[in-house]
Amino acid sequence: MVASKTQIGIIAGLLISFGLGLTIYKSITLGLPLIPQQYRDVWTIEAKASFSPTDSPVEVTLTLPEDHNGWVTLNENYSSSGFGFTILENDLGSHARWTKQTVKEPTTVYYKAEVYEQASDYTPVVFATTLSRTTPQQEKTFNYLVDSLRKKSTDDEGFVTLLLQEFLAASNSQEVQFILSSTHESKIKAILQLLTFANIPAHPIKGIQLEDGRRRQTLNELLEVYTGKEWVIFNPDDGSSGLPDDYYIWKRGDNAVLTVIGGEKSSLEFALVKNNLPLRTVISMEQRSNKYALLDFSIYSLPVEQQGIFKGLLLIPIAALVVVFMRIGVGVSTSGTFMPILLALALMQTTLLVGLAMFALVVGVGLWIRSYLSHMNLLLVARVASVVIVVILLMAVVAVISYKLGIDQALTVTFFPTIILAWTIERMSILWEEEGGHEVLIQGSGSLVVAVLAYLVMSNRYVEHLTFNFPELLIALLGVILLMGKYTGYRLSELYRFREMKKQL
């Protein structure tokens, strides 16, 4: 016993000092700050161009983003295994080109860039949109539509807004329907045609809506329109004006971003990860990664997609620490040992209040339905499976209803772990039958309190910064948890439980 205790003491001591030592070393020699300071949101964007080859030689051309769109590129990487690779510059900007004589299987080529946003007052040049040939019938419709909107609007900006509304309306007017069906164009192209027809300079913008951890983001298009005074950006999907937050402009103009010759079914997807990092660090890291083996083996050396996954994974041990502390140190009873962690992970996606409301709603209604199921005398597995289905249906109903009511946040209900919710409902319902609602309340609120605490710790900026940049801290954390596993002292709750012993003193 004594031996095992000393053993664990030594192992834990070694782990803690090793983890902390490595952290301090990294911080001092590599200049990675322990506290997030003048940091910026540095986005890592990984573009994946995939295609299935045909028999002919393959040529993949990817238009590269330009810096003058308000973003600064820190560094760029191209993967081109087995491909001939060149970067071309012409008046339309720079392009990356991959070439190969024969390609056998569906292939993906990668382009990776680290970028951050910088204020910019760049004024774009007009990319002339040429009016495609129109039939007299179309011209008539164009004329009619432009005239009627001109009458309703006072200036160009108002005109554009009205035009977008015309296209966004739930039931399109006959004119719009005719334009869309007769020109065989996308909505945005049809709008551009109309603007050109109305002599308003405009061009499309192709870019990415940046979302942290997103893996299969695709390009979407905005509309940039010259209103006579300035360039205004419109979102053709909802009619709003102005550049959306965290929108990365890849390219202005109508030209394709990806062209694949000698391939079919080409697609372009983006994986995105955001880091709160001091700029200095990011810049110097690239220069040093060859020099220091340690950095070369850090999480930063992974592809962006995996970096995103690890960012979440590295927070789980922190949540586990909270659970261990709350159970061993405080003595809170939770339903299911690590259920609070899963709940906390879901809260990370839904934000706190929305998440809690959703959880209460789904579990509450679930319990109610489950109480009916319990009268039907079903076998356990079938009953839990039924609860799983009920939970999924509930989530669908919550999502649809709240979406219709315009509460977008409720859509995040899908982040809750379904099976865990079902088991939680099942356990609580049994607890209810066996020990009464009182015990359900104790265990349920215990789980919630632990989950909320875990969420608060996990969503802390410093914690996120430390775990992601210094994953070796987890080694120290392991040491701490080992030590806690040997704690024989009293739990906080026991000071209350044994309160009657006072009379013995």
Add this chain to the structure above:
Amino acid sequence: MISLISPKSLRSLGIVGMNRRNISFIGKHNKRSKYRLVDDKLLTKKIALEKGGIPVPELYGVVEYLFQINDFLKEIQQRESFVIKPVQGSGGKGILVVTGRDGEAFIKSSGTRIYNSDIRHHITNTLAGLYSLGGRNDRAMVEGLIDFDPLLKQYSHEGVPDIRVIVFKGVPLMAMMRCATHKSDGKANLHQGAVGVGLDIATGHCVSAVQNSVLVTEHPDTGAVFSKLRVPHWDRVIELAASCTALTGLGYIGADVVLDRKSGPMLLELNARPGLAIQVANQAGLIHRMDIAQEIIETTDDPVLRIQLAKSHFTSTSAI
């Protein structure tokens, strides 16, 4: 203001907390491989009868598969009273007590009427592992209802009182009687509101009594005064409990003993993770007793002597 007790005074009283129990008592003295003997109540029954010659409640039958339920229900019609338990149940969960009949209906200890379909539902849940450790598939066992000693009648409401004795390597450390109350729904489960009555190891007399961690002097339903409680057949109870160490090979166990009117003390079940409320019921900590027990064990190998020494050390005057 919530009244709390400081860790320092708890330590000076020698109170064992959950963490210490798990590491220093259970983890250290109970081998995982032996848990099966106490977690599986059929196995406990078997070794108690065959190896120890210890009386246990009569086994009416075991339901292992769903298809056996129909036969079982036919069989059970003859019985006036019985208890259905999950073989690997934990914490008193899933125990169905039928105390009488009224035509088709079965009467539960609380007086509620249930029917064949309710029993079927209960058994299918049990077989699916709803009440069992780790949710594993389980069996349901049916036992005869204890016809408990009338001397104890006034101390228990709608349920059978049982006596929990904590035994460390043949040395009885602490004992308490658990009395069902209306609040505990006839169950002898302390955290559901049953009364725990601390018992003197030497005499089986009441030391003090506690309900929901608060000291009480009389039974909340029957009004019986606990200070007058004298458990009959006490020496046999202690002897029976102490012999369970040899039976299972587990160092630290809780033995649950019931007193039958005809057969006297019977072993109901064993527990490899006995709870801590017994300390409040006895108004004494387990740490000091554990230290003394260690010394007793070093002094003698003789089981009878170990019990004798324990009785001489762990006796106290009534606190009530």
